[in-house]
Amino acid sequence: MTPLPSYRPKQLSLGPLEAEILNLIWELGTVTVKDVHDRILSNPERELAYTSVTTVLQRLTQKGWLVCDRKSRVYTWQPLVSKEQAQALRAYEQLNQFLAVGNPDVVAAFADSLDQTSVDQLEAIAQRLRAIREAREDKECI
Template sequence: MATLPNHRPKQLSLGPLETEILHIVWELGTVAVKDVHDRILSDPERELAYTSVTTILQRLTQKGWLCCDRQNRIYTWQAIVSKEQALSLRAYEQLNQFLAVGNPDVVAAFADSLDQTSVDQLEAIAQRLRAIRKAREDQ
């Protein structure tokens, strides 16, 4: 399981094209605009301007998902946050939003409607949290 990264993007919400391009960066590692553009255009049903890819890569950099490096005259991008860390961040944010409801009755009603497998998962999570906190206290 991926831990929460030390670096957190400034903005977690991404549009569909931003998400698609981020997945391409995760898959390829280090990319230039041409790499991403070629990957998208490998689908004959797709059309996308080269400049649009550049704009999206710049937006993902501004949002804190990517870092940009310039070598000679070529710009390349890499992900700052791994795919696994991004999933952890999203789960963390969703859980915080759910708990922000602030009404224990709503949370309890939701928890009461869960099936046994989900209840078992919640119990396993609670046990793991207790172990993590105990280990932290013992340090």
């Protein structure tokens, strides 16, 4: 289970090209503009200006997803959260938005419409939460 990271990007929402480039960075690790640009252009059906890649990397840095480092004349970027941490943050955000509906009848109607596999997943999540909370309480008693 991936816990929520202590660090959170300033803005979670990403455009399609931002998401694509962030996925490439998670795959490659530390990258330069050229690394990302070359990878995108490895698909012969794609066109993307080098400057567009630079702009997207700068936006991802401003949004808090990446950190930029300059060594001599080369800029490199690396992610501040892992892909798994990002998925946990997005799931947390979506769950909070869903629960913000605030009407228990709406939430119950949604839950009632779930198929058995989804209900089983919810029950497994509830069991996992109970185990985590019990372990936390045991630690506090020590």
